[in-house]
Amino acid sequence: MSFSDVQQAYERIRSHIVRTPLLESATLNALLGARVLVKAESLQNAGAFKFRGAVNRLLQLSAAQRQAGVVAFSSGNHALATSAVARKLGIPASIIMPSDAPKAKIDGSRANGATVVLYDRQKDDREAIGAEIAGRTGAVIVPPYDDPDIMAGQGTVGLEIVEQAQALGAKLDAVIAASSGGGLVAGVATAVKALSADTAVYAGEPAGFDELARSLASGQPESNAPGAVSICDALQVVKPGKLTFPINLHYLSGSLVVTDDDVRRAMKAAYQHLRLVVEPGGAVPLAALLAGKLDIAGKTVAIVLSGGNVDTSVFIEALNV
Amino acid sequence: MSFSDVQQAYERIRSHIVRTPLLESATLNALLGARVLVKAESLQNAGAFKFRGAVNRLLQLSAAQRQAGVVAFSSGNHALATSAVARKLGIPASIIMPSDAPKAKIDGSRANGATVVLYDRQKDDREAIGAEIAGRTGAVIVPPYDDPDIMAGQGTVGLEIVEQAQALGAKLDAVIAASSGGGLVAGVATAVKALSADTAVYAGEPAGFDELARSLASGQPESNAPGAVSICDALQVVKPGKLTFPINLHYLSGSLVVTDDDVRRAMKAAYQHLRLVVEPGGAVPLAALLAGKLDIAGKTVAIVLSGGNVDTSVFIEALNV
Numbered sequence: 001m002s003f004s005d006v007q008q009a010y011e012r013i014r015s016h017i018v019r020t021p022l023l024e025s026a027t028l029n030a031l032l033g034a035r036v037l038v039k040a041e042s043l044q045n046a047g048a049f050k051f052r053g054a055v056n057r058l059l060q061l062s063a064a065q066r067q068a069g070v071v072a073f074s075s076g077n078h079a080l081a082t083s084a085v086a087r088k089l090g091i092p093a094s095i096i097m098p099s100d101a102p103k104a105k106i107d108g109s110r111a112n113g114a115t116v117v118l119y120d121r122q123k124d125d126r127e128a129i130g131a132e133i134a135g136r137t138g139a140v141i142v143p144p145y146d147d148p149d150i151m152a153g154q155g156t157v158g159l160e161i162v163e164q165a166q167a168l169g170a171k172l173d174a175v176i177a178a179s180s181g182g183g184l185v186a187g188v189a190t191a192v193k194a195l196s197a198d199t200a201v202y203a204g205e206p207a208g209f210d211e212l213a214r215s216l217a218s219g220q221p222e223s224n225a226p227g228a229v230s231i232c233d234a235l236q237v238v239k240p241g242k243l244t245f246p247i248n249l250h251y252l253s254g255s256l257v258v259t260d261d262d263v264r265r266a267m268k269a270a271y272q273h274l275r276l277v278v279e280p281g282g283a284v285p286l287a288a289l290l291a292g293k294l295d296i297a298g299k300t301v302a303i304v305l306s307g308g309n310v311d312t313s314v315f316i317e318a319l320n321v
Numbered sequence: 322m323s324f325s326d327v328q329q330a331y332e333r334i335r336s337h338i339v340r341t342p343l344l345e346s347a348t349l350n351a352l353l354g355a356r357v358l359v360k361a362e363s364l365q366n367a368g369a370f371k372f373r374g375a376v377n378r379l380l381q382l383s384a385a386q387r388q389a390g391v392v393a394f395s396s397g398n399h400a401l402a403t404s405a406v407a408r409k410l411g412i413p414a415s416i417i418m419p420s421d422a423p424k425a426k427i428d429g430s431r432a433n434g435a436t437v438v439l440y441d442r443q444k445d446d447r448e449a450i451g452a453e454i455a456g457r458t459g460a461v462i463v464p465p466y467d468d469p470d471i472m473a474g475q476g477t478v479g480l481e482i483v484e485q486a487q488a489l490g491a492k493l494d495a496v497i498a499a500s501s502g503g504g505l506v507a508g509v510a511t512a513v514k515a516l517s518a519d520t521a522v523y524a525g526e527p528a529g530f531d532e533l534a535r536s537l538a539s540g541q542p543e544s545n546a547p548g549a550v551s552i553c554d555a556l557q558v559v560k561p562g563k564l565t566f567p568i569n570l571h572y573l574s575g576s577l578v579v580t581d582d583d584v585r586r587a588m589k590a591a592y593q594h595l596r597l598v599v600e601p602g603g604a605v606p607l608a609a610l611l612a613g614k615l616d617i618a619g620k621t622v623a624i625v626l627s628g629g630n631v632d633t634s635v636f637i638e639a640l641n642v
Binding site: 018019020021023024026027040042043045047084087088104108111112271272274275276277278308309312315316319 | 339348595629
């Protein structure tokens with residue numbers, strides 16, 4: 001996956017997506033002693049950046065493939081995105097989701113007309129379940145991150161950030177995006193480095209699921225210990241993606257690791273200063289800044305708030321922090 | 322105030338404002354049986370459309386006027402906007418606010434460096450207090466709505482809505498914006514009618530503060546009875562504006578009146594389906610649609626969600642509806 005793939009993806013998908021705004025809060029800037037530009041992907045169709053990759057992939061299916069349908073495995077946002085795109089394009093969709101995914105994400109995928117298959121996150125292998133359905137029905141598997149078209153679609157977030165920052169007259173010192181399988185940050189890094197080579201790109205991860213931070217440090221794919229728990233339902237993988245990791249190893253300056261309380265404080269700050277509803281995983285880059293995980297004094301930093309699909313009890317808990 | 326004033330305002334202010342997105346939710350469309358395009362002015366600088374009018378006015382002050390400063394009287398959003406613009410342009414600001422304004426709005430205006438003067442909404446005359454300060458200091462009064470530059474600035478919301486709807490290939494049957502003094506809806510109507518003459522424009526108001534609905538019906542300015550109470554802190558005037566009312570009487574198809582519970586349900590829907598934090602007054606147009614105040618079956622309607630400055634207790638109360 002190269003920058004020209006991101007550019008081609010953008011031409012393909014731009015009439016289907018929201019060009020989400022790059023927002024700024026004077027209060028937040030004062031609080032952080034930096035200029036912070038906030039890419040509000042929580043306002044993307046289906047409430048997360050995942051729509052970009054899914055629509056880029058599904059628009060390239062053949063007529064026969066569209067008829068056979070698609071299968072996606074996802075902790076939630078990729079499920080919502082794939083089912084939303086499938087509905088829009090009239091493609092049948094089966095979505096394989098962990099049984100402990102947020103109710104908002106399971107219900108939303110069903111409301112989009114998808115057949116939802118639940119699995120146990122600790123015991124079952126979601127990729128095997130997907131392969132079984134695909135084998136039986138002929139449906140095309142739409143992976144959540146290890147796919148060049150998915151990564152290129154997510155990379156359009158980075159392309160827009162650089163364009164929008166330039167329009168504001170801002171020179172970006174750094175860009176931060178959350179990482180689970182690493183598709184978003186791999187795509188963003190590919191675009192940002194092509195357009196603005198001096199800008200540092202960082203991932204952000206929740207404690208207990210910091211495989212990318214450790215893999216970047218060791219130079220090889222490291223796994224998370226089983227049994228970890230995090231409020232960030234969208235950011236829970238075992239190990240870095242096969243296709244995403246080499247890209248991230250090449251481009252990233254590091255991955256910033258935050259706690260659940262850091263995340264709750266960031267959700268509250270996004271609500272208060274930006275009037276955005278952000279889900280836990282989507283708040284990680286802001287959590288990293290508020291927790292002082294990166295020295296940004298006097299700098300200009302863009303952060304991706306990548307999704308807004310959150311159960312109300314979790315959201316209210318964050319507002320009460 | 323004519324459409325060319327709105328166009329000139331847009332050229333003047335566009336580098337200072339957020340071009341807020343026109344969002345859409347498949348779930349909300351299905352729920353309402355219509356295509357609903359949501360202008361998210363809650364994402365505007367200082368959290369409300371008011372920034373547009375304030376920056377349009379303040380950019381036209383002379384050097385001597387900038388030095389003498391500005392005075393604004395406001396229930397909150399015009400206070401936040403004027404103080405934010407004044408800080409940005411280095412102009413001293415005094416803001417006259419009701420003592421029962423939301424804490425978020427009083428604190429925010431102070432954080433913007435303004436001198437905040439509180440008054441009693443039931444007893445004091447805010448315009449008299451403003452005139453006294455202006456007389457003593459030479460400061461320029463920045464009225465919240467009865468001013469051609471303020472109305473023209475707010476009208477840029479309507480200009481952007483029509484442009485953004487055209488980009489989506491949507492033909493607008495109606496546009497709805499909340500009304501207090503009527504500056505927003507007067508500006509929006511001026512722009513929308515100039516660009517799309519067949520589009521109906523409606524105001525929205527809270528019960529107890531429905532002076533515009535009654536004034537449009539009678540053809541002359543009607544007043545609200547004293548003592549009414551509404552969750553919509555931003556939409557509480559006694560009678561229609563002197564300059565705004567003739568414009569609204571000329572252009573509007575009516576004003577839709579909603580209850581506090583309608584408003585709370587709309588705040589929850591905006592949170593759930595659009596991931597937006599909207600304040601009570603800003604949710605009125607969505608409340609009108611959800612409460613069935615307008616027959617929109619099969620139509621395309623744009624609504625302005627005009628602000629997002631809400632105290633957390635009020636917001637959580639809406640989420641718990």
